[in-house]
Amino acid sequence: MSLSHDYLIDRRRLRRKLSLWRTLAISAAAAAALALFARYGDGALGPAAKLSPHIARLSVSGIITGDKETLDLVKSIGDSHASAVLLAIDSPGGTTTGAERLHDALRRLADKKPVVAVVGTLAASGGYIAAIAADEIVAHGNSLVGSIGVLFQFPNVGKLLDTVGVQMETVKSSPLKAAPNGFEPTSEEARAAIAALVADSYDWFKGLVKERRRLDDDELAKVADGRVFTGRQGLPLKLVDRLGGEREAIEWLETEKGVAKRLPVVDWKKKSTIERFGLVDSAAGLARALGLDALAQTLQRVGAVAERGLLDGVVAIWQAPTPD
Secondary structure (H helix, E strand, O other), X not given: OOOOHHHHHHHHHHHHHHHHHHHHHHHHHHHHHHHHHHHHOOOOOOHHHHHOOEEEEEEEEEEEOOOHHHHHHHHHHHOOOEEEEEEEEEEEEEEHHHHHHHHHHHHHHHOXXXXXXXXXXXXXXXXXXXXXXXXXXXXXXXXXXXOOOOEOOOOOOHHHHHHHOOOOOOOOOOOOOOOOOOOOXXXXXXXXXXXXXXXXXXXXXXXXXXXXXXXXXXXXXXXOOOOEEEHHHHOOOOOOOEEOOHHHHHHHHHHHOOOOOOOOEEEEOOOOOHHHOOHHHHHHHHHHHOOOHHHHHHHHHHHHHHHHHOOOOOEEEOOOOOOO
16 A cells, blocks of 8 residues: 555655754754863863862963963863862963962962962972962972072163164153163163162062961071072972972872862863964974984974063063073
């Protein structure tokens, strides 16, 4: 018995409607998944891990500028289901204002959740300002910490311009306007004004260390001369609280702050941008894979110099001697 023509048409219409609703349902589910992914990031255990109690790992690496995206990420962790925060630091510092903004944001985070800093290779200058925002500082024995101080650097290309026969003419409202300008010798008045800026920021830095690390004047004087210390040296000087790594940091969170045992550690990261694709690092890695170690080292130095060259004004940054 054959089916009627009208019945077959109705079946086809019904199939089309079901297909449409399936497509809409799948699209809605995909959109919801994308929204969750955008909201909670791409942690090592997946975005779903951030919807339940966990330990948030926040990495502070490279040059610190106090950028809005980093500050927003800190705030998001404070509003999340994270039970505690591992602040993984590997930074030579950055601008003093950027370090101040990051420190303030981390202190607000610490008011909501326990925060422990884990120093990798380096937490110097502005990197150390970030570290002392934590409730506890854990460092490896050979980590470098400290570099308590600020500096103001500027080039002077006057002799170079004289050599090529170029002279800069300047008309300004007062002697200290736009000083130093790099095209002429710095006057004593301008140098004194800059020194006053540096001294003011330095006093702020020392006061922050004294307060956060509970140092007296004599203890502060021993560590505030701009040098860096290893983790082993920094322990008796009160620059760090204990030696170790993430394992010791998590043990401290569990025993001292009552954080539940065996919680997953989930990375919280900034959204990827073109600047963070690591093109210089990738090129250096490729050069190293091809046996071109000298080229790899050169690329990494160029990347570091370019990144630091973006800084302006007073900076709190540690600059290691560069071998020839």
